[in-house]
Amino acid sequence: MLQRLRGFRDMYPEYMRARRIVFDKICSVARSFGFHEVDTPSVELLDLFRIKSGEEIVKQTFSFVDKGGREITLIPELTPSVSRMIAARKDLIKPVKWFSFPKMWRYEEPQSGRLREFYQFNADIFGVANITADAEVMALAMEILDSLGLKGKYVMKFSDRILMEELLRSLNIEKIEEAFRIIDKKDKIPEERFYEEMLKITSEENVDSLISLLKLSGDVDTILSKFEHFERSEILASLKDLLKAYGKTATLDLSIVRGLAYYTGVVFEVHDANGEFRAVLGGGRYDRVVELFGAQPTPAVGFGMGDAVLELLMRREGVWPEEKIEVDYFIAIIPGFRKEAIEIAMELRRSGCVVDIDLSRRSIGKQLKYAHRINAKYTIIVGEEIKNGEVALKDMESGEQRNVKIGELKEVIEK
Amino acid sequence: MLQRLRGFRDMYPEYMRARRIVFDKICSVARSFGFHEVDTPSVELLDLFRIKSGEEIVKQTFSFVDKGGREITLIPELTPSVSRMIAARKDLIKPVKWFSFPKMWRYEEPQSGRLREFYQFNADIFGVANITADAEVMALAMEILDSLGLKGKYVMKFSDRILMEELLRSLNIEKIEEAFRIIDKKDKIPEERFYEEMLKITSEENVDSLISLLKLSGDVDTILSKFEHFERSEILASLKDLLKAYGKTATLDLSIVRGLAYYTGVVFEVHDANGEFRAVLGGGRYDRVVELFGAQPTPAVGFGMGDAVLELLMRREGVWPEEKIEVDYFIAIIPGFRKEAIEIAMELRRSGCVVDIDLSRRSIGKQLKYAHRINAKYTIIVGEEIKNGEVALKDMESGEQRNVKIGELKEVIEK
Known part of the structure; x- marks a missing residue:
């Protein structure tokens, strides 16, 4: 390898x-x-660096002769x-x-x-x-x-x-x-x-x-x-x-x-x-x-x-930012409701939210597990309820889940 | 050159x-x-690219032998x-x-x-x-x-x-x-x-x-x-x-x-x-x-x-963004008031504004000309009035100028 x-x-x-x-x-x-x-440019004629620093700099650079015969270098400064x-x-x-x-x-x-x-x-x-x-x-x-x-x-x-x-x-x-x-x-x-x-x-x-x-x-x-x-x-x-x-x-x-x-x-x-x-x-x-x-x-x-x-x-000093990925919403999909799920994803994405969506067609259990692992704040489950204009909204930290009207989704979450 | x-x-x-x-x-x-x-990395072993693309890729790369004798290349993909x-x-x-x-x-x-x-x-x-x-x-x-x-x-x-x-x-x-x-x-x-x-x-x-x-x-x-x-x-x-x-x-x-x-x-x-x-x-x-x-x-x-x-x-298609620099404020300084001017600059900078300040100790006329050329939206002139807690605020588009209390500067501008 x-x-x-x-x-x-x-x-x-x-x-x-x-x-x-x-x-x-x-x-x-x-x-x-x-x-x-x-x-x-990240690449320059080596002579450009010789002007200021002399031959000394050459040893410390990634420099080479290109296919046109020019002495060039990755910039060291x-x-x-x-x-x-x-x-x-x-x-x-x-x-x-x-x-x-x-x-x-x-x-x-x-x-x-x-x-x-x-x-x-x-x-x-x-x-x-x-x-x-x-x-x-x-x-x-x-x-x-x-x-x-x-x-x-x-x-x-x-x-x-x-x-x-x-x-x-x-x-x-x-x-x-x-x-x-x-x-x-x-x-x-x-x-x-x-x-x-x-x-x-x-x-x-x-x-x-x-x-x-x-x-x-x-x-x-x-x-x-x-x-x-x-x-x-x-x-x-x-x-x-x-x-x-x-x-x-x-x-x-x-x-x-x-x-x-x-x-x-x-x-x-x-x-x-x-x-x-x-x-x-x-x-x-x-x-x-x-x-x-x-x-x-x-x-x-x-x-x-x-x-x-x-x-x-x-x-x-303990001030390096936390190293973790996170997304605002993961959209889990019950089979048969992918179209509606994508529409909801796109609306949220366009309003400035970070939204991941199921692509693997896995079971809801596995989808929720994935949502946890990518640190989704909420999971939106799109299924049967969409016929009443509703989705299930799950708070991934508290685990609390309830049905929400699609039109009120952003509003509910912002609270 | x-x-x-x-x-x-x-x-x-x-x-x-x-x-x-x-x-x-x-x-x-x-x-x-x-x-x-x-x-x-921007530099990789050339062999890494041969794996996928064969010898063909070599002709099209910036590749070279480094000081350690390795065949390396700037990444082409x-x-x-x-x-x-x-x-x-x-x-x-x-x-x-x-x-x-x-x-x-x-x-x-x-x-x-x-x-x-x-x-x-x-x-x-x-x-x-x-x-x-x-x-x-x-x-x-x-x-x-x-x-x-x-x-x-x-x-x-x-x-x-x-x-x-x-x-x-x-x-x-x-x-x-x-x-x-x-x-x-x-x-x-x-x-x-x-x-x-x-x-x-x-x-x-x-x-x-x-x-x-x-x-x-x-x-x-x-x-x-x-x-x-x-x-x-x-x-x-x-x-x-x-x-x-x-x-x-x-x-x-x-x-x-x-x-x-x-x-x-x-x-x-x-x-x-x-x-x-x-x-x-x-x-x-x-x-x-x-x-x-x-x-x-x-x-x-x-x-x-x-x-x-x-x-x-x-x-x-005419949707490339306008190519111009601009700053929110230029701070012009009457001789003797640099310290106060810097303090105002730093307060505005910390509140999220883009603030340039006179560094050249030029005349006020030349400072205003510079403010125009860097497309400052406002110029704040710091001088005698600072003793009353005021500065002159000049709207660079309308040319309108008036005195404003320092504490009210942000508020006035945001309107």
């Missing part, structure tokens, strides 16, 4: 119902913020495709606020919270350089989590590339790009290696100072009070005030890195409060990326949130 | 809004019929994955009614109504051998089209593999599989070639009879009256009666083929009434497919409907 590929998922109805509730909620919060949905869309439409009204929730693929070793095929919610604002836009996307991220019942169960941590640059310069580090490159991989390399590489561009004392700076995490005002003389502090303080107006709080944490070479301002990550899982979501400001794809220079800020870690967290 | 691949689409917000309305409607009708949503899901769960309650609306990919020459990447709605019933299930899926297909405003704009045509088999036998054709194979490709080969191949298994006179049979199309009773002595006629007549109970009609058309070798009973296709486009949707009964994937023998009937032809037809 042929199994599915490792890191891929089959999703059955019970599970899908829970996912649909979560996905709909996420999209509906994004819409309420004035974000509009877009969709992009959304920014390149969306940037191309921005570039292609000169008439777009800025700010542009877009979201999408596509499948993505990464050729990585599957593990808890990391799959080869996953869905990722993305929201971005293009065309606003002001910190107001950073606040709007960070608030959106937190409002989504709050709306999913995760209030108090997560921490929004942020850092800032410009502040970091000021800090590096204060440590007499002039090779800023090189320093960011090293800081970027700090958590993936041994501390000695970090020292070794840093010592090529600054003194041992400065590396020690840098390391303690990178450990700073906590209340925004407390940390910023150490950096009052830095220009960027004022902006970050105003970010904190804006978030407060949204009813949200964030922690300043200089260890948040997220590819400082790629981001140009605020970077942020949400982690579960226990720190048990990988990041729930991450994002930041990337003002110099969109122009790489042929657009006018376009300031941009946004975030991405995969479905896997979010689900782990929601399950742990 | 790197373009997207041919046969793939970038979808901007205006277009996505229309699509979302259509997609939501389709899924909501499927739910009302008691179908439950499932999701499958759903049946194999869904059959595997049926096989893997012995506890499933039959009948199983599933739908999904995934992306699929085919490596074919793009043309009107045929793309390399497309969405396809699928609905299937597993576990019911009775014609009642055929009627239920055909009715679902038609109810979806009716709900999209296409009533009277399409024709549901069906044929039947079992009737065809009886007809072939009545023409003394014994090599049924071979005959189906040839009939299957009838429309793709020249008539002489069809004759030539058919003459290998029957007489010229019989081929002529077969050709006139294949041209039969029209009222079910009229055509079936020619075949009263065939056992299958009764079943097909009852299919017609069942559809009538659903409020639907279908045409019996023996030219509908759809791979008779794969289907085991009724096959159907919906075409636009003018016959301008390729089929809008197609399906049928395939009782011997699911077991190929390791499941118990499982009767099955279902259909697939791509998004491309449906869109062409809806546009032609």
